[in-house]
Amino acid sequence: MNGTEHSPLSANQVSAKIDAAVEQAAETLLEVSHAIHDKPELAFEEHFACEVLAKTLRDHNLSVATGVYSLETAFETTINSEQAGPTVAVLAEYDALPQIGHACGHNVIATSALGATLALDAVAAFLPGRVKLLGTPAEERGGGKELMARAGAFEGIDAALMIHPAGVNLATMPSICVAEVEVVYHGRSSHASAMPHKGINALDGLLLAYQAISNLRQHIRSTERIHGIVQEGGAAPNIVPDRTVGQFYVRAANEKELAALKPRVQACFEAGATGSGCTVEVNWAGVDYLDINTNWPLAERFRHYAEQLGREFIDDDQALKFGAGSTDMGNVSYRLPSIHPMLAVAPPNVVIHHPDFARWARSEKGDAAVIDGAKALAFTAAEYLLSPQLQRQCGAAFELSKGLA
Numbered sequence: 001m002n003g004t005e006h007s008p009l010s011a012n013q014v015s016a017k018i019d020a021a022v023e024q025a026a027e028t029l030l031e032v033s034h035a036i037h038d039k040p041e042l043a044f045e046e047h048f049a050c051e052v053l054a055k056t057l058r059d060h061n062l063s064v065a066t067g068v069y070s071l072e073t074a075f076e077t078t079i080n081s082e083q084a085g086p087t088v089a090v091l092a093e094y095d096a097l098p099q100i101g102h103a104c105g106h107n108v109i110a111t112s113a114l115g116a117t118l119a120l121d122a123v124a125a126f127l128p129g130r131v132k133l134l135g136t137p138a139e140e141r142g143g144g145k146e147l148m149a150r151a152g153a154f155e156g157i158d159a160a161l162m163i164h165p166a167g168v169n170l171a172t173m174p175s176i177c178v179a180e181v182e183v184v185y186h187g188r189s190s191h192a193s194a195m196p197h198k199g200i201n202a203l204d205g206l207l208l209a210y211q212a213i214s215n216l217r218q219h220i221r222s223t224e225r226i227h228g229i230v231q232e233g234g235a236a237p238n239i240v241p242d243r244t245v246g247q248f249y250v251r252a253a254n255e256k257e258l259a260a261l262k263p264r265v266q267a268c269f270e271a272g273a274t275g276s277g278c279t280v281e282v283n284w285a286g287v288d289y290l291d292i293n294t295n296w297p298l299a300e301r302f303r304h305y306a307e308q309l310g311r312e313f314i315d316d317d318q319a320l321k322f323g324a325g326s327t328d329m330g331n332v333s334y335r336l337p338s339i340h341p342m343l344a345v346a347p348p349n350v351v352i353h354h355p356d357f358a359r360w361a362r363s364e365k366g367d368a369a370v371i372d373g374a375k376a377l378a379f380t381a382a383e384y385l386l387s388p389q390l391q392r393q394c395g396a397a398f399e400l401s402k403g404l405a
Helices: 011-038 045-060 107-120 144-150 201-221 255-276 296-308 316-322 329-333 355-360 364-386 388-404
Strands: 074-078 088-094 130-135 159-161 165-166 177-186 225-232 241-252 279-284 343-346
Touching: 011 045, 011 107, 011 364, 045 074, 045 107, 045 130, 074 107, 088 107, 088 364, 107 130, 107 165, 107 364, 144 329, 159 296, 159 329, 177 201, 177 255, 177 329, 201 225, 201 241, 201 255, 241 255, 255 279, 296 364, 296 388, 343 364, 364 388
Parallel strands: 088 130, 088 159, 165 343
Antiparallel strands: 074 130, 177 241, 177 279, 225 241
């Protein structure tokens, strides 16, 4: 840890106090991680997770506000709220996936952020700045961080940090943008055998669109993805479906390419309506997820501390071998210096968003990521607050990245 000119303690002493604080809280952190894992909740419905995280903070004498920034399951706590200096935010996610629970390991994200906050509170007297823990719901869908940002959650914050579970350790998550869209086809019901000519088949509309999208996939960039499901396909085989619903994700490498791809997908939906005689509603979500604009000076410091904890990282130029996903942390990263490193909770062959990954997120390897993540986040946040040089480096890198976007 560098740049402790504002602290009466040496860098090693601050680090030792952080390490000790996380170890002291370890049993509690793992209990909370397992409790959240055992009660998975979908986006915007994370009432139990929000409550247990807030209660743990209050049990450690920290003030917590819940239901903040117009989201019922968001929360916020601030350390050194009256202290002058920069503000660093640690972000917690805690929503789960339908049917497969915490197969993205958000229980690990939440409790590593919790542990980092408790550790930073233990050294608060030596930090020339503020620490904010933001509980950010609805990452899997809905764009909770973007909604919170629009409500002012990130105003006055100088840097934002979080970790994410994976099968390998990475300094950042390979990421692309994503837009979510719901499509609803309206036809006319009829008896499928006795009077099929009286019906207009809404399932035909959706399937024509699905096939058109499959054809479109031949002619998009290798960095682009379009994938979806039939959410409602009809009531019974002998009733011509009068309403069908599909959910689709459209992904691209950056915001500009996403904006160009969306109208091509829109045309597929409209073609399905034209070909089937249906009408169609195309409802694009109000939030697009952006790719991650990694702040490399900050990411390198996180990697340094995680390596000191014994973690071996994949080289950055090899990261794309493990695929690219999307996160609303990308939206934060275009507002302020941000990092989103990945910590291994499972073997490399275990795929995120699979039931096996959910099991690993509650394993000893998952528990180790909670503790290592809490320490590395706290070490990185403390160095940022203590080092004007690192603050300048992060700020300069962020300004440069905006010019390249």
